[in-house]
Amino acid sequence: MKRMHIHLAVENLDQNIAFYSTIFGCPPTVQHEDYAKWMLDDPRVNFAISNRSKQLGLDHLGIQAENEQELQSLKQQLDATQTPIEAQEGAACCYARSDKYWITDPQGIAWESFHSLTEIPTFNDQKAASDGENPFACRPSEDKQSSCCG
Template identity: 45%
Template sequence: MNRFHVHLNVADLASSIRFYTALFGAEPTVRKDDYAKWMVEDPRVNFAISSTGREAGIDHLGIQADSDEALAALGQRLDAAGGALVPEEATVCCYARSDKLWTEDPQGTRWETFHTLGEATTYYAGEAPCATNGTTCSPDLRVVKPKVAKGASCCAADSGCC
């Protein structure tokens, strides 16, 4: 079963960890100097916070797929919804290795669909410098060109991302 994902940028990580630990009734499942994540079962959500220098507030929303097939199905639904898709394969972000598809809704809210492949030792590995500002994992979709062909495994060849 897929899981809803929320990622917030916070100004004070320690006080935010205290607040969300009380709210969820559980300690974070991942806790680093600049990041914390709760894998909550009720409601089923992957809730993450980070203090990486970005403006406080919602960074992005998303859906965590539980398999490659579920991620592909979500990609087809995003494509049908009309959003431009920006894929990232085997990326390191938020102390995890994942395959991802990024898009924006009509209001400009960034959406991340992803399948986690395993843990990582760093918050951000910086494999795609054209996609990010170096302090975050989520790409600036105004800068990165979306994929143009269905079934492509990466962003447009002339974008410099891959």
């Protein structure tokens, strides 16, 4: 079953962790000095915050697939929009290595469809599979101003 993904850029991570932990009734599932994530089941959402972006607020939205088959189904839906798609294999971002497809909606909001493969010990790494212009693979290459990886 797929999971909605929301990533917000925040200024004060500790203050926001306290706020969202209260709203969700639980502490983050993953927490680092620059990032926190709640993997909630009710509602089924992957909600993440980080303090790595210069622009505060909505960083990006997405849909997290549980497996490769779900990701390929999402890819077919993205293809149907006839909008350019950026594919990333083994991308390192947000303490995970994932296969991803990025698309931008008509309002300019980045949408990430992804399947996480494994956790990694750093927010990102320069060895991520990418096009060289976007070495951290956290956002589509055409949107470099507010990347979650700064």
